[in-house]
Amino acid sequence: MAPESLSALDALHSTPSRRYLAPDPIPDDVLWAVLDAAVRGPSGGNQQGWGWVVVTDPDVKRTVAGWYRENWERVYGSRRAQILGAGPGAGGLTPAGFRGAEHLAHHLEDAPVWVFPVLRDAAGSTNPRLGSSIYGAVQHLCLAARAHGIGTSLTTLYGGHEDELRELLGLPADALTMALVPMGYPARGRWAQPARLPVDQVVHFDRWGATRARVTGAP
Template sequence: MVDPASLSVLDALHSTPARRYLAPDPIPDDVLWEVLDAAVRGPSGGNAQQWGWVVVTDPGVKGTVAAWYRENWDRAYGARRAQILAGEVDGGLTPRGYLGAEHLAHHLADAPVWVFPVLRGAADATSPRVGSSIYGAVQQLCLAARAHGIGTSLTTLYGGHEDELRALLGLPADALTMALVPLGYPSQGRWAQPKRRPVEEVVHWERWGQHRARTGGGVR
C-alpha cells in the first residue's frame, strides 16, 4: 500500500497524468472512501454542492457503457489509426497517446471502479461554464487517488447516450453526468510529469500576447 503522506501536494500536481492502463485489482473500500471524501472537499460554485458522485462497480452497467464508449472511439479515432500512428495527423493525439487511449477504449470495463461526477440542475444548461461547479472537485478526486497510487483519467467519450445513462444510473431528471473517471492501480507506465508547452509560452501578462521571462528556479 502507498502511504499518502509520503507525497507532497506539489509533487502530486506535477505527476498526475492520465493513467489508461489499469489493472482489475480491487480498490479497498477504506481507500475509496478517503478518495471520495477528498473530492467533496473541492470547490463548488456558490458552495451549493449541487452534485452527486455515482460509484459504479457493477459489471453489467460497465459493460453497457463501455460498448457506447468503444462505438464513439471507433467513430472518432478508429478510422484514423494508421495515420495517427504514422505521425501524419497534426495536433490531437500523439502515437503514444493514441495507443494509451485505444487501450482504455477496449479495456474500460476492466477498471475496478468508475466514478461519475453528476451535477444537479445542469441537464438543460446552456452556459459553457456550467462544469466549473464540479471540475475542481473532480481534479481533487484524481489527486487523492494519485496519493494512494491509484490511476485515473477523465473522459466524456461515452457522450451521446445521456438519456440512457440517466436511466441506467437512476439519475434525477435535472442531473447531468459531467465525466467518467475510471480508477485502478496502474498495470504499466509510471508516474511522470506530463509533457506540456513551456509555461512562459502559454502564460500572458496583463493582456494576450505579452510574455515574460521566468525568473527564479520554480518549484521543481
Template sequence: MSDSPAPVGLLEGLHSTPARRYLADTPIPDEVLWELLDAAVRGPSGGNRQPWGWIVVTDPDVKARIATFYREGWEAAYGVRRAELLDPARDPRIDTGLSASSYRATEHLADHLAEAPVWIVPVLQGAAGSRDTRLGASIYGAVQNLLLAARAYGIGGVLTSFHLTHEAEVDALLGLPADAATMGLVPLGYPARGRWAQPRRQPVGEVVHWGQWGARRTRP
C-alpha cells in the first residue's frame, strides 16, 4: 500500500477496475481521499452545473447505523434467496440476478460494510422526490472517476444502494438538505482478497448495434 498512485494506463484502468467488495479495515490517508475526490469532481456534469455534494463518512456510529439499514435492504432483496442462488444444481442458463460468486461477495459486503474505513456518499441537490429516470447521468460518471482514481492507489470499492430502504433515516443521519438525495453509497478500502482483473462481460460484438437495433458487424 502506498500514498502515491501507481502508473496505471487509462485503458488498463478502464478494463481492470471491477467491483471490489472484500475490503480491509486499513485506514486510507486523508491526502489520498482528497486526490480521489478531486478526480471525482472532474467527471461529467450536465451543463457543467455540478449540482452535487460528496459526503465522506468515517464515524463508526454512523456507519454502524446505516450498515443495519443496508443489511436489511440486502436481506429483503437477496438474502431471502440464499438457498436458491447458491444451489449448485441450479440451471446456469437462467438469469437469477447474481452468480454464486457474486452472491458471496455481495453477502460479505452486507455483513462487513461498516468495516470499510471510508464511505463516499454521492449526493444530488434538487433530486429529492424526482422521477427523472436520467437523473443519475448528473453524477454517476463522476462516481466512476472516483473508482478509477481509487484503482490507481490500490483502493477498491463499489457503488451500491441497499441502504435506501431507509432513505429518510439515512438522510437525517447525514444531515442532507430537504431537496437533496443520496445517489448511492461507495465503500472504499484496500482489497482484502481478489485481484484487479477484467470483469466478465458479454462479447462486445453481441451488444453493439450499428445504425439500428439488431444490425451487427463482426469485429475485425
C-alpha cells in the first residue's frame, strides 16, 4: 500500500500515540521505508552514533514485556482507581489515556514490530541532553509510520533492566537504549490531534513568564 499523502503540518497535528495495535505483520518494504526515513533525522554533529534494533522475536518480547508490566503496575496500575476517578483537567493521564496505556502494557507483545533506538558511547553517561542526538530521528520514525498507516508510541517503561536488555539484544557495552517504539496497524481509535494545553499558556518570549498576544487567525 502506498503511503498516505500528508502535508508536514497535517502529519504533525495528527500523530497521537496509538496503543491499540493489531498483530497483523508489517511488510518488510514498508518497515524499511519507515526506518530509512528515521535515519534522515537530526544527529548531533552528524555523528550518527546510533543503531536501530528491530525486534520481532516472541521470546525477546515476552521477557521485555514482563519488565514493562512490572513497572506499569508499580507506577500506574497501583493507582488505577485514583486515575480513573480523577475529573477532567486533573493533569497526567486522562481516563481514556490510562485505559489505552493499560491496554498496551497488557498487550505489548501483540505489536508485530518493536524498535529500540540505541545510542553508542552512552552507557553510564550523566549528560541530561544525551537524547537530543536521537529523539528527533525517533519522531521521524513515528511520522513516517503515520504516513503508512502504522501506529506508534514512545515509551521507556521497561527501564531499570538496562543491563539485562543490553545482554538480551546483544548490544555493545557502551550502548544505551533510548526508548521502545511498538509499531502496528491500529486496531481501534483514530488519527486525531493530541489534546494539549493551549500553546499561549506554555510559550514564553525572551524570558520565562513573558507572554505575547497570539495573532488572530494563526493556525
